[in-house]
Amino acid sequence: MRGEVYTWIKMRVGNGVECRFWTDNWSLLGSLQDHFASTLASRQGIPPMAATLANLNRSGNWLLPRARSEAMIQVQVALTTMVLQEGIEDSYEWIVEGVASGKYKTSQVYWELKGEEAKVPWTKVVWTKRGIPKHSFLVWLVVLNRCPTRDRLLAWGLSVDSNCLLCNLEPESRDHLFFRCPFSMRVWSEVGRRCSFTSSPSWQDTxxxxxxxxxxxxxxxxxxxxxxAVIYFLWRERNQRLHSQRFQSSDMIISSLDRLIRDKILSYRSSSPSLSSSLMQRWFNTLSIPP
Structure with a gap:
């Protein structure tokens, strides 16, 4: 990326003392070292690589030999539009997306290097406003099907049991684990009833x-x-069964989910009382779990 990044670092010429004639990006021609390509500087009669603009200017006049090539003519034309300013130091500035700045911004350069990408349609259902960050991160992995479910482990060549850790009835995959598994469907049906959303056994449909x-x-x-939250708790239960031999019933998970949702809704109270009140009323309207 060196060649591309070079164009973003522009030298703002003042007195020319720090501006290197050959390598700094001080003119529209860019790097003069590249501009002359394979033509050696010595053949152009131009001073060595360490020369600055100030070295080539005396009392406002440019001390350059007669042009010997078209490339040199272009350089001399560029110099005729430039006047060194005594007392003003040379300085570098970043020019990213056509906007000049004296400060380096990591995020701005990162996105410029990364380039434009189409926004995926499921962005808003993963990176939700006022959501729980660790839940959003896990859901992002699940949507991309990057979690190490047993079907993926088998595809990697590992010798593991293929059955679902929650129901032990069918091969474990993302779609089965979170939506088609009877254990998961029990959790989904209760939580879906509480938030007025009917769950579906189809991942894509959901x-x-x-x-x-x-x-x-x-x-x-x-x-x-x-x-x-349901995806997070189901994945956690799956991992606890695998790694710690700890088992919870679907009712225990539903109870834990209920407490988590209540606590999260209450956390909105200080910043948005109306939101907290509205969500809590909706959550309690269909309450069937003892407080």
Whole structure:
């Protein structure tokens, strides 16, 4: 990326003392070392690589030999438009996306290097406003199917049991583990009833319905909060069974989810009392779990 980044670092010429004639990006021609390509500087009669603009200027006149090539003519034309300013130091500035700045911004350069990418349609159902960060991160991995479910482990050549760790009835995959598994469906059905969202055994159908949510934004926020929490708790239960031999019933998970959702809704109270009140009323309207 060196050649591309070079064009973003522009030398603002003042007195010319620090501006290197050959290598700094001080003119529209860019690097003069590259501009002359394979033509040696000595053949142009130009001073060595360490020369600065100030070295080549005396009392406002440019001390350059007669042009011997088209490339040299272009350089001399560029110099005729430039006047060194005594008392003003040379300085570098960043020019990214056509905007000049005296400060380096990591984020700005990162996105420029990364380039433009199409936004995926499921962005808003993963990176939710006021969501729980660790839940959003896990859901992002699940949507991309990057979690080490047993079908993926087998595809990597590992010798593991293929059965789902939650129901032990069918091969474990992302779609089965989170939506088709009877254990998971028990959790989904109860939590979905509480947030007025009917779960589906189809992963793609569920994603499509979440992306198409319209209407009451508070109701939609509660749905997305619950959806991400269910995925997080199911994945945690799966891993606890695998690594710690700890088993919880679906009712225990539902109870833990209920407490988490309540606590999260209460956390909105200081910043948005109306939001907290609205979400809590919706969550308690269909309450069936003892407090």
């Amino acid at each position: 994603i499509n319905r979440l992306m198409a949510l319209t209407g009451d934004r508070h109701a939609n926020r509660l749905i997305l909060l619950c959806w991400q």
